[in-house]
Amino acid sequence: MTVPILRMQGICKSFGPGIIAADDVTFSVNRGEIHALAGENGAGKTTLMKILYGLEKAQRGEIFLHDRRITINSPKDAMSHGIGMVHQHFMLVDELTVAENVVLGIEPRRAGLFDRKAAEHLVRSLSERYDMPVEPTARAADLNVATKQKVEILKVLARNAELIILDEPTAVLTPQETKRFFEQLKTLRDLGKTIVIITHKLPEIKAICDRITILRKGRTIGTYFVSDISESEISRKMIGTEPPPERFPQADSAGLPRLSVRHIWCFGPHGKAALKDMSFDLRGGEMLGVIGVEGNGQRELVGVLTGKIVPDHGNVILNEGILPSSLSSIRKEGVSFIPEDRMNDGVDLDASIEENVTALLRQNRDHLVGPFFKSRKLSVSGRRLTEGFDVRMGSLRDSIRHLSGGNMQKVVCAREIDACGTVLIADQPTRGVDVGSLRTIHDQMEALRAAGKGILLISSDLQEIRALCRRAIILHQGTIAAEIDDLSACSEEELGLYMLGIKRQEPVSPEVAHE
């Protein structure tokens, strides 16, 4: 009979009044199962796991491990109880090797010095036992995302974790990589490890998890056997209403080209070409998807379009003129830009929600008298934008730091979509965002497209691009591996083959070939 290895009871956590992340949450996990912790963003999944891992402190509640009550004040405590966590954003030191990263903080020593041989041996034996092939001497910087994830899991295993928490592990993986990753998780489970996956992707829950606990607004809705509950039931319990209907992109009302990229070449710091002879058009009234495994030129492409990188060859035509060289003048042409890195580029964590959502309006003449702000008008605009995007918050004047990731992203999207005059460049606009927020953001982007603006959607989520775009380009190693005119006619497997560079489309567009 299965016994709970871990039980969390009556957990309460608030980040200041009005922002309750956990309200009397109960959560229990059995030994040797894969347990999904599901819920919208801001439902409290990550917070609950951070409490378990000692990164946050609960104000009330108890944690029992093997029916013994324990207190966890730091990740070190959690580790000593055999609890390990892999974060959504990897925490590897790029300059160090895989082995060095794995043993960081628990270095094997010989004669008081770091014993590299022992470290590499440890990594090798772990990766064999758990079927996670990694080269211990490789540098972390040179690894691809999937391998980095393996290293993170090895890091946890090296610390003798029995219970492994994975925060949105598949957000950065291609469909093929995800499949492989799931097999590895099953191996781990069969070897007696217990796994908790924080996720909101329903197919994955169905594919791999044994049980599921659903959270909504900081409360436990219930724990179910995955085999006993349907996807739509899970979704209903997560968001409290019917799941969003699957969207099929309408035929694009193709307008004039708003943004034309012509034979762009970009060379990286070591002379390696990051973009090779890339050309495409973005028309008004269309949403063009950019598909590709991360690190295949997306960052450089966005860098060129936002004036951060000057292409070494080729040019970009924006609204029939040459793309200006600075972001502020590009913005003056009506381009707005949802950045990939929300925390760094998207918001000022020290400023209020209102200041963040009106940051662009604050440079706009309508909201200024001379150099002074029209405070009332700004707060009206702030309220209009946050309400339009259904940002769940206490007060507009609160620091944006207190918002959950999904709500923070809605603030960013509200600001950029509102300011969009001609073209929107959306770089991973819904990464790590819950179903409800995702729907709001998608609706608003779709409305913007219908209003005749051109949208370039860069996303690692294939489902997102398939739901919103009709046309897409697939990047592989800085080139366009394929240009798909009708996504609905192309299977996911085929897209995966293009993404991995196994298959390529011959350059057919005469314009690209001859110009």
Place this chain on the structure above:
Amino acid sequence: MNNPSAWKKFFAHLRTWLIGPRWQTALIETVRTLGAIVIAYLIAFVIIALVSDDPQNAIRWFVLGPLSSSAERGEVLKNATPLLFAGIGACLIIRGGHFNMFTEGAFYAGGLIAALAAIYFDLPPALAITVPLLCGMAGSMIVGFLPAKLKTAYGVNEFVSSIMFNFIVLWVGVWLISNVVIDVSSGDNATRPIPDPSRLPILVRDTNVTVGILIAVAVALLAHLYLNRTKWGFAVRMSGDNPHFARHIGIPVAKAGTHSQVIGIGIAGLGGGVEILSNYRRFNWKTLPGYGFDGFMVAIMAKNKPLMVPYAALFIGYLRSGADLMAFNSDVAQEVVQIIQGLILILVASEAFFSSSWLRNRIGALKFRKKPDESGSEVADHV
């Protein structure tokens, strides 16, 4: 307001404001600062008790001396005035994300230029104060533009270059008052006397408090408005908080950085002018006055908020007065106060001390202890 629902709405607003994170943050920061001060004072008392034969007397002068008479209270205000200017200047510089120490040189340059303008320009009485002050301010801004621009245009570390500029300004000034504008009859390396119409009028009788402190408070208000209500201040704050974000929303980060440094330096320069025209008959500074450095201490205590600077400056002014009185009336050396100031700064600035998450957890726990029908259901809606 007779309408009961209007009252209800008002109280609901009041309540969200009172229990909102903003108020909580303010409370936490105040408690933290006060806690740091109390601990630093306790340590100071221990030190005084160790070095003094009559610690009771020493502590009495140290703590109560500055408040004992109106002349002493005036001394506190006099001490606080230059710290106020320097503190506000430092606030603007820090908020823009820089650490430009030229506030120090600006104090010197502002004082010297204001004195020279007062002495050598033949000014009508109506302009005898404003013109020298503005000259001092403008002069220091022109010099201060160089380290600021070097930082934002070429990435030259402003901390190092501004300290070097301090010495350049100091030695140019010493050379001037020793060779060019020297008044031999003074028996010192000093300028001619500052004409009476240019001296700032006394504000409170029988003290040394001049209208300088009013100017300082007005500057604090203007700095607050500048930072929080204008597009320039917004650009400065965003560039300082998160330059990536500032660039993303199209703010010229380098320009905003130069901007904030030059304005901060100008305020320090104005402070130098006010100091000279308030408290000195001639300009005779042969070392850097030290106010510029103190300004950074004041700014850090005030959490870089211009409206909090007057309190921090008053506190440091009070601390200085107490130290002077204790040194004069007891056997404790004035150096002790330097130790106390150092302690306070360490305690106030250290984030680990009373870390805000520690306190926030206590406060959050209080809320959960309430009965569920009081707050539970309503608050949960916001999540």
